[in-house]
Amino acid sequence: GEAAEGRGRGKLILFGEHAVVHGYAAVACGLPLGAVACVRRGHSESFRVDHPAGSFEAEGKVLEAARGIVARFGLRLEELDGFVRLEVPVGAGMGSSAALAVALARAAQKLSGRGDAQTVEEAVSFAEGLFHGKASGIDQSAALGGGVFAFKRDGAGGPPTIEPVRAPTLRLVVAQVAPSASTAEMVASVSALAERRSSTAAIFEAIGQVATEGRQALEAGDLQAVGELMNINQGLLAALGVSIPAIDEACRLARDAGASGVKLTGAGGGGCVVALGPDEATTRAIQEGWEVRGWPVYTFTLES
Numbered sequence: 059g060e061a062a063e064g065r066g067r068g069k070l071i072l073f074g075e076h077a078v079v080h081g082y083a084a085v086a087c088g089l090p091l092g093a094v095a096c097v098r099r100g101h102s103e104s105f106r107v108d109h110p111a112g113s114f115e116a117e118g119k120v121l122e123a124a125r126g127i128v129a130r131f132g133l134r135l136e137e138l139d140g141f142v143r144l145e146v147p148v149g150a151g152m153g154s155s156a157a158l159a160v161a162l163a164r165a166a167q168k169l170s171g172r173g174d175a176q177t178v179e180e181a182v183s184f185a186e187g188l189f190h191g192k193a194s195g196i197d198q199s200a201a202l203g204g205g206v207f208a209f210k211r212d213g214a215g216g217p218p219t220i221e222p223v224r225a226p227t228l229r230l231v232v233a234q235v236a237p238s239a240s241t242a243e244m245v246a247s248v249s250a251l252a253e254r255r256s257s258t259a260a261i262f263e264a265i266g267q268v269a270t271e272g273r274q275a276l277e278a279g280d281l282q283a284v285g286e287l288m289n290i291n292q293g294l295l296a297a298l299g300v301s302i303p304a305i306d307e308a309c310r311l312a313r314d315a316g317a318s319g320v321k322l323t324g325a326g327g328g329g330c331v332v333a334l335g336p337d338e339a340t341t342r343a344i345q346e347g348w349e350v351r352g353w354p355v356y357t358f359t360l361e362s
């Protein structure tokens with residue numbers, strides 16, 4: 059039969075990870091890379107996921123998520139022949155799981171001719187809940203949309219506030235400096251810290267303030283201020299205990315190479331760092347400095 063294709067975007071959090079879970083403002087952007095799902099009616103014993111470092115057959119939570127997603131469109135995974143291709147590294151803070159869920163939901167919607175944008179969102183929420191437990195929803199907003207946006211959870215459990223942010227051209231360099239940590243575990247450890255130490259609330263507050271100022275700096279086109287705020291954000295994330303020596307080392311290398319700013323992106327404990335380059339030459343120098351260390355590097359020029 060006919061194959062149906064769906065796409066979802068990866069994401070980078072520019073400001074505000076972790077604090078966003080606790081209700082503070084954050085800023086993120088959808089990436090040109092993400093996930094592509096392709097499904098047709100047929101039969102297959104397995105559901106394959108290809109990614110930049112190899113390929114695996116869906117099992118455990120991934121399989122459960124894939125079954126649940128297609129079921130929302132009246133489909134059974136066993137009666138489909140398909141796969142997902144990830145263009146971002148798996149579980150590295152670039153939103154691979156949300157991109158996968160959005161891609162598969164959109165492909166299932168096309169194939170079945172059932173459901174609408176709301177059904178897609180519900181399917182993705184279900185999958186992200188499975189993967190990440192108490193996730194803020196910022197990943198799925200990026201995977202569904204794109205561009206730079208501000209995000210804030212609703213205190214009363216209603217839908218989040220999502221506002222597009224007009225940003226100048228951003229030259230971003232991303233390196234995966236360590237294997238990824240579990241987002242659910244990192245979120246849980248930060249929440250546990252917040253319960254033990256009430257002073258953690260002041261760190262969340264400061265991160266929220268950085269995100270708000272970061273948004274203003276983006277809208278003003280002030281890249282130097284954006285970078286400075288990324289550096290402050292990294293210091294605050296380190297205070298929450300989610301940085302690791304490889305992340306600290308990558309930040310030092312990028313700053314030595316002339317980065318405007320650099321921070322971890324995503325849940326931390328491993329995964330990726332993101333640097334903002336002031337110009338083309340510096341961006342290349344950051345990239346080369348990281349590649350010498352053997353870290354996989356991705357560069358993005360985001361124009362809005």
Ligand code: MEV
Pocket residue numbers: 071074075076077078079151190192193194195196197241245323324325
């Ligand atoms: C993960 O990409 C970002 C976190 O803030 C978790 C979340 O927002 O769900 C750590």
